[in-house]
Amino acid sequence: MEIQLPEIVNVKLEDVLLKRRSVREYLGAPLTIRELSHILFAAYGITNEKGFKTVPSAGATYPLNIYVNVKDVEGIPEGIYKYIPERHSILRVSERELSYELAVAALRQMFIATAPIVLIIAAKFERTTSVYGERGYRYVHMEVGHVAQNVYLMATSLGLGTVSIGAFIDSEVEEILKGIVDGHVLLLMPVGRKP
Numbered sequence: 001m002e003i004q005l006p007e008i009v010n011v012k013l014e015d016v017l018l019k020r021r022s023v024r025e026y027l028g029a030p031l032t033i034r035e036l037s038h039i040l041f042a043a044y045g046i047t048n049e050k051g052f053k054t055v056p057s058a059g060a061t062y063p064l065n066i067y068v069n070v071k072d073v074e075g076i077p078e079g080i081y082k083y084i085p086e087r088h089s090i091l092r093v094s095e096r097e098l099s100y101e102l103a104v105a106a107l108r109q110m111f112i113a114t115a116p117i118v119l120i121i122a123a124k125f126e127r128t129t130s131v132y133g134e135r136g137y138r139y140v141h142m143e144v145g146h147v148a149q150n151v152y153l154m155a156t157s158l159g160l161g162t163v164s165i166g167a168f169i170d171s172e173v174e175e176i177l178k179g180i181v182d183g184h185v186l187l188l189m190p191v192g193r194k195p
C-alpha cells in the first residue's frame, strides 16, 4: 500500500533554533498526516528537479533510507513505512508497528514506545563508499546529523517534540527490522505531541 502525502506549506522557522530541545515525553494523541508529511519532507524531501534534497549529501550520493514506524497517525494504518522522496509518499513495508520492540532494544528507553511515530534512519554505506572509499563512512554519519537536525527543527516548528536516539543494541535492532529495513540503522527519532 502506497499513500500520497499532502503538499508542504511554508513553515516559519523564526525562534525555532532557540526553542529546539530534546523531548522524551509524548501525549497519547495522534499526529496528522500533514504533520507526518512535514517531518518526512524535512528529513529527506526533494527540493529541485535534479533530485537534490533538504539535506546536503557528499557527492549527492544520498546513502540514507528513511522509514517511519506509524503507531498513531490519523487515517494511516499502523505499521512501518518507507519514505519515497521521489514521490513524497510512504510505502508500507510492515503491517506491524514495532515501537515497543525498538524501545526495548534501545536500552529500554520506553518513552520510544509511547510516540505516535518513530523515524528509523538507515544507511546504505556503499552508495557513498563506492565513490569516496573509506572516507565515505564518515560522510554518511555526517549526513545523518543533517537529517536529524532538520527533523528537530521541523518538529519544533510544528510544536512537536523529538529526540535523537543513538543508544541501542545494533544486533537487536537489526533482528527486529530484518526483512523490513534495507540498510544499517544509525538513528531512531520518536516524534510526538509535547505534554
Ligand SMILES: Cc1cc2nc3c(=O)[nH]c(=O)nc-3n(C[C@H](O)[C@H](O)[C@H](O)COP(=O)(O)O)c2cc1C
Binding pocket: 020, 021, 022, 023, 024, 109, 163, 164, 165, 166, 167, 168
Ligand atoms: C548522536 C546522538 C545520540 C543521542 N542518543 C540519545 C539517546 O539514546 N537517548 C536520549 O534520550 N537522548 C539522546 N541524545 C540526545 C542528547 O541527550 C541531547 O541532545 C542532549 O542532552 C542535549 O539536549 P538538547 O538536545 O535538548 O539540547 C542523542 C543525541 C545525539 C546527537
